[in-house]
Amino acid sequence: MSFVRQDGRAVDELRPIKVTEDFVSSAEASFFVEVGRTRILCCATLDEDIPRWLKGKGKGWVTAEYNLLPRSTSQRVKRERTGASGRTQEIQRLIGRSLRGVCNLENLGERHLIIDCDVLEADGGTRTASVVGGFLALARALQRMKTALPQSFPQGKILKSFMSAVSVGLMDSQPLLDLCYTEDSEADVDMNVVMTDSGDFVEIQGTGEESVFSRAQLDSLLALAEKGCRELITLQKGLLGPQLP
Numbered sequence: 001m002s003f004v005r006q007d008g009r010a011v012d013e014l015r016p017i018k019v020t021e022d023f024v025s026s027a028e029a030s031f032f033v034e035v036g037r038t039r040i041l042c043c044a045t046l047d048e049d050i051p052r053w054l055k056g057k058g059k060g061w062v063t064a065e066y067n068l069l070p071r072s073t074s075q076r077v078k079r080e081r082t083g084a085s086g087r088t089q090e091i092q093r094l095i096g097r098s099l100r101g102v103c104n105l106e107n108l109g110e111r112h113l114i115i116d117c118d119v120l121e122a123d124g125g126t127r128t129a130s131v132v133g134g135f136l137a138l139a140r141a142l143q144r145m146k147t148a149l150p151q152s153f154p155q156g157k158i159l160k161s162f163m164s165a166v167s168v169g170l171m172d173s174q175p176l177l178d179l180c181y182t183e184d185s186e187a188d189v190d191m192n193v194v195m196t197d198s199g200d201f202v203e204i205q206g207t208g209e210e211s212v213f214s215r216a217q218l219d220s221l222l223a224l225a226e227k228g229c230r231e232l233i234t235l236q237k238g239l240l241g242p243q244l245p
Contacts, residue, residue, distance in 0.1 A: 042133030060108030193225035
């Protein structure tokens with residue numbers, strides 16, 4: 001008997017994806033990303049105040065901030081007024097590392113770009129959807145900035161490659177792509193994979209939830225993640241065009 005998912009998807013099928021550009025007109029670039037019932041607003045902001053430790057070094061920086069809005073989950077999430085929680089810090093560091101991993105920071109010049117990822121509704125995969133939307137916002141902002149101010153940037157590309165991210169997991173020994181919240185909470189193994197369009201890994205986060213997994217199972221999960229990431233990158237190229245700034 002084949003494995004049956006709650007939403008009827010095939011085991012190697014992404015959730016339906018919808019992307020709305022310029023959802024917020026005041027940002028340098030913004031994308032509202034809907035992956036199933038997970039909905040995230042990703043905005044890019046140019047901050048001319050480069051971090052102090054980078055001043056005078058001729059290179060830029062990219063950081064990310066992540067936030068769950070109060071009713072993004074089944075129970076109200078308290079606003080983090082006194083500082084980001086450990087979970088929030090871990091996720092926004094993942095997003096920031098992923099974005100910097102495909103950046104030539106020297107070609108950015110002394111500029112600081114901040115990518116805000118605000119979760120309006122969370123149904124699993126918020127960190128991977130934030131990477132996908134955060135890359136879109138970063139790339140579009142850079143495209144616009146280089147078009148408006150072509151002489152103020154060093155020569156060469158800022159973004160080295162396209163990049164996407166997706167979750168995979170094991171339930172009852174069955175590899176699954178793009179876990180929703182129910183699957184994520186019940187999975188024996190949960191993994192988040194960030195990849196470039198050349199097939200290189202930017203980051204892999206994987207753990208057995210009161211379970212262990214074999215090398216063969218790891219290989220099957222990575223192959224499934226590569227399939228999902230390539231489909232997401234195809235979507236990104238359709239929105240941004242094939243040429244990166």
